[in-house]
Amino acid sequence: xxxxxxxxxxxxxxxxxxxxxxxxxxxxxxxxxxxxxxxxxxxxxxxxxxxxxxxxxxxxxxxxxxxxxxxxxxxxxxxxxxxxxxxxxxxxxxxxxxxxxxxxxxxxxxxxxxxxxxxxxxxxxxxxxxxxxxxxxxxxxxxxxxxxxxxxxxxxxxxxxxxxxxxxxxxxxxxxxxxxxxxxxxxxxxxxxxxxxxxxxxxxxxxxxxxxxxxxxxxxxxxxxxxxxxxxxxxxxxxxxxxxxxxxxxxxxxxxxxxxxxxxxxxxxxxxxxxxxxxxxxxxxxxxxxxxxxxxxxxxxxxxxxxxxxxxxxxxxxxxxxxxxxxxxxxxxxxxxxxxxxxxxxxxxxxxxxxxxxxxxxxxxxxxxxxxxxxxxx
Amino acid sequence: xxxxxxxxxxxxxxxxxxxxxxxxxxxxxxxxxxxxxxxxxxxxxxxxxxxxxxxxxxxxxxxxxxxxxxxxxxxxxxxxxxxxxxxxxxxxxxxxxxxxxxxxxxxxxxxxxxxxxxxxxxxxxxxxxxxxxxxxxxxxxxxxxxxxxxxxxxxxxxxxxxxxxxxxxxxxxxxxxxxxxxxxxxxxxxxxxxxxxxxxxxxxxxxxxxxxxxxxxxxxxxxxxxxxxxxxxxxxxxxxxxxxxxxxxxxxxxxxxxxxxxxxxxxxxxxx
Numbered sequence: 001x002x003x004x005x006x007x008x009x010x011x012x013x014x015x016x017x018x019x020x021x022x023x024x025x026x027x028x029x030x031x032x033x034x035x036x037x038x039x040x041x042x043x044x045x046x047x048x049x050x051x052x053x054x055x056x057x058x059x060x061x062x063x064x065x066x067x068x069x070x071x072x073x074x075x076x077x078x079x080x081x082x083x084x085x086x087x088x089x090x091x092x093x094x095x096x097x098x099x100x101x102x103x104x105x106x107x108x109x110x111x112x113x114x115x116x117x118x119x120x121x122x123x124x125x126x127x128x129x130x131x132x133x134x135x136x137x138x139x140x141x142x143x144x145x146x147x148x149x150x151x152x153x154x155x156x157x158x159x160x161x162x163x164x165x166x167x168x169x170x171x172x173x174x175x176x177x178x179x180x181x182x183x184x185x186x187x188x189x190x191x192x193x194x195x196x197x198x199x200x201x202x203x204x205x206x207x208x209x210x211x212x213x214x215x216x217x218x219x220x221x222x223x224x225x226x227x228x229x230x231x232x233x234x235x236x237x238x239x240x241x242x243x244x245x246x247x248x249x250x251x252x253x254x255x256x257x258x259x260x261x262x263x264x265x266x267x268x269x270x271x272x273x274x275x276x277x278x279x280x281x282x283x284x285x286x287x288x289x290x291x292x293x294x295x296x297x298x299x300x301x302x303x304x305x306x307x308x309x310x311x312x313x314x315x316x317x318x319x320x321x322x323x324x325x326x327x328x329x330x331x332x333x334x335x336x337x338x339x340x341x342x343x344x345x346x347x348x349x350x351x352x353x354x355x356x357x358x359x360x361x362x363x364x365x366x367x368x369x370x371x372x373x374x375x376x377x378x
Numbered sequence: 379x380x381x382x383x384x385x386x387x388x389x390x391x392x393x394x395x396x397x398x399x400x401x402x403x404x405x406x407x408x409x410x411x412x413x414x415x416x417x418x419x420x421x422x423x424x425x426x427x428x429x430x431x432x433x434x435x436x437x438x439x440x441x442x443x444x445x446x447x448x449x450x451x452x453x454x455x456x457x458x459x460x461x462x463x464x465x466x467x468x469x470x471x472x473x474x475x476x477x478x479x480x481x482x483x484x485x486x487x488x489x490x491x492x493x494x495x496x497x498x499x500x501x502x503x504x505x506x507x508x509x510x511x512x513x514x515x516x517x518x519x520x521x522x523x524x525x526x527x528x529x530x531x532x533x534x535x536x537x538x539x540x541x542x543x544x545x546x547x548x549x550x551x552x553x554x555x556x557x558x559x560x561x562x563x564x565x566x567x568x569x570x571x572x573x574x575x576x577x578x579x580x581x582x583x584x585x586x587x588x589x590x591x592x593x594x595x596x597x598x599x600x601x602x603x604x605x606x607x608x609x610x611x612x613x614x615x616x617x618x619x620x621x622x623x624x625x626x627x628x629x630x631x632x633x634x635x636x637x638x639x640x641x642x643x644x645x646x647x648x649x650x
Contacts, residue, residue: 085465116480117479118488141403142403142533145533146532149410153420157527316530
């Protein structure tokens, strides 16, 4: 932990705004009529024994109504599919009957199922419209629920992976196997680095899990020198397992506590949007110029894992960013791809590499820093 | 399961006519239960991969009795995640479609997955016939597990999923048509109820203003459990034929009520 003074930045969202069905969130209202009634549907689709008629439909984006008429001799279901996902469906339409279905559609190409699984699917093309653009630009609390939940899952999964790998490390040290311990040390670093965007904000734990000797008064001899780098120092510099067992035990315990504490964090949209830029900035301003894995020289692998963690976040935010600011979404992709490409270089992680990487990550941080204002829950 | 659900329409009408008071906006309190639900699903798909591996090995080694014994328990982790089967409709077809979904029924070349294997084991009495379908099943469940882990679950699909599955149970499962060759339907029922109840149980603490709803829904799940308990045998359940007409009628009524009541969850949580 290079900067223990950073404080928690949780900001509660001020207002949740009006509800809008976003993304492929769809709702459907069913009514049923016998075949001789008529409806005000935008489109009528007849499902025969073999196909949909018409089998290719175009509608403008927004709230659309479909009327489905079953002229086959079996009960059918009619679905709109976005890839493999069902956007909306109307089930069990009896032979000779028709039903209507309302669904909010975003522009794109969809498939329609047409009765039996063996029947060919139809195509539904949803065209851009003012109505769809207005809905997409309305970022609500609701649109954050999926990304926030998924980030919690990621923290839980990676947190568990870090604990498991640290236990392997502890057991290798107990068994006196320094080669196995070195391999296990590296395996445990990656999941920790992936969740570090949030983990480093829990400064008490970060100070025992990841302190660097350079930031401690007595450096390697400082009693506060614990955690990953203390173990790294023993394994890669001292080539000794002496006195390491309690340090490894403590690391397992601290990572276990970390996972539990992360589970307690109230995830908010503001927090989610702040994390990737803050992490990238810390890498650019501290980790990269100062170097971190002094003894094992594994900075490049650590940075790869950090970038995984940043990309998880930006990937979760992309569906929100794209509709409101497509150029920014593209800039973010470009900046992360550039960072990834620079890290993939085989060049040694020397002063020259640090000088080359620091501005790349600073640029990434600057681009990511535009997220909160753009998405508009600042 | 990919199939038809007569009650879906009735439930939708009820929602219009009944006009329950809707919560205004979804709350960030939904984040934790949604995350916990995804972890539940991921644990089940991981279990499905492990169980399918053993099931497929039994088929490949020509051990008909072991394969038959593993069929129902292997399915349970899939049946538990069926509330969100809409998120992988292609795999739901190749893993769990029934013969009726195909033009040529059992003879249809596209009929694959659990029920095609079930047909091979119980009707064709032939593990060799099941081998290609077993290999395909292994690939499909492995794909499913990987996809689940990579997927951000849409909140509205999760919250609506409990009712969606109960509707399907009412419409096309309670009749015993799903596992028609093996008669192992009661295993599926229990897993379906457990899967729907998981969603309800995770969301229940967020419903603070409707004690009657909670009491009624808890009671219905409990009553279903009590009926199913009568048919337990060994690690699982008796043959579907053992289910009495009275108990089937009782289960059917409870499932329909659960489907209707659980369909109010999205409205109560600001996700309608």
